[in-house]
Amino acid sequence: MYTELKREAYEANVSLPRHGLINLTFGNASAVDRARGVFAIKPSGVDYTAMTVEDMVIVDFDGKRVEGTLNPSSDTPTHRRLLMAFEEIGGVVHTHSSHATAFAQAGMPIPIFGTTHADYFNGEIPVTRKMTAEEIGTAYEWETGNVIVERLGNVDPLDFPGVLVNRHAPFTWGKTVAKAVEVAVAVECIAHMAMMSLQLAPKLPQIEPELLAKHFKRKHGPGAYYGQSDTKTKS
Numbered sequence: 067m068y069t070e071l072k073r074e075a076y077e078a079n080v081s082l083p084r085h086g087l088i089n090l091t092f093g094n095a096s097a098v099d100r101a102r103g104v105f106a107i108k109p110s111g112v113d114y115t116a117m118t119v120e121d122m123v124i125v126d127f128d129g130k131r132v133e134g135t136l137n138p139s140s141d142t143p144t145h146r147r148l149l150m151a152f153e154e155i156g157g158v159v160h161t162h163s164s165h166a167t168a169f170a171q172a173g174m175p176i177p178i179f180g181t182t183h184a185d186y187f188n189g190e191i192p193v194t195r196k197m198t199a200e201e202i203g204t205a206y207e208w209e210t211g212n213v214i215v216e217r218l219g220n221v222d223p224l225d226f227p228g229v230l231v232n233r234h235a236p237f238t239w240g241k242t243v244a245k246a247v248e249v250a251v252a253v254e255c256i257a258h259m260a261m262m263s264l265q266l267a268p269k270l271p272q273i274e275p276e277l278l279a280k281h282f283k284r285k286h287g288p289g290a291y292y293g294q295s296d297t298k299t300k301s
């Protein structure tokens with residue numbers, strides 16, 4: 067019944083180790099079907115090399131398993147909270163990619179030092195506040211979603227398609243789960259470059275607002291426009 071949705075989620079999940087974004091069974095990806103009020107997510111604790119399309123678990127927006135025999139990812143409540151909060155998005159990805167996770171563990175946002183970063187985020191990549199002992203002790207995964215939504219505030223979730231969870235790791239999202247994977251790859255590249263830039267120049271300032279605006283607004287790929295700034299023509 068949800069074959070296409072499961073395949074979409076499956077392709078995103080098995081691409082995470084291919085991109086070098088996770089080790090072991092860390093991380094997870096979900097794809098949403100808003101018309102049917104469900105999302106497909108990785109099964110918990112399953113080796114990525116042994117995973118199949120049919121292993122994907124279908125969960126509704128009440129958190130109930132609708133289809134599948136395996137347990138959904140332990141991070142399912144976080145995915146559900148984000149999919150409910152950000153109606154523009156089609157999927158969520160969570161990784162433990164090393165450099166981005168190092169910033170998350172240090173409780174540091176990723177500063178915006180260059181155009182690579184500016185192509186994906188309209189500013190620094192934010193980090194959440196530390197969760198309280200109460201939040202950790204109760205519904206940790208749901209509260210993780212809450213602190214991400216709180217940290218984003220009123221900005222467009224497609225202008226900031228990811229957040230570092232303090233003491234944990236990055237969560238990213240996009241119009242499709244494939245785009246969310248692309249953002250997760252970009253976040254790890256950006257984190258690595260930022261870390262090296264800070265080693266070379268510890269007092270490096272963030273880029274100028276003009277350069278940020280130029281690159282964030284410029285889009286790449288077949289659907290992008292080019293030509294005079296005020297006369298957009300399809301490429």
Ligand SMILES: O=C(CO)[C@@H](O)[C@H](O)COP(=O)(O)O
Nearest residue numbers: 091092093094110111139140
């Ligand atoms: O955040 C974590 C662990 O800190 C998760 O990424 C797990 O590593 C993956 O859990 P499952 O998706 O297999 O339940």
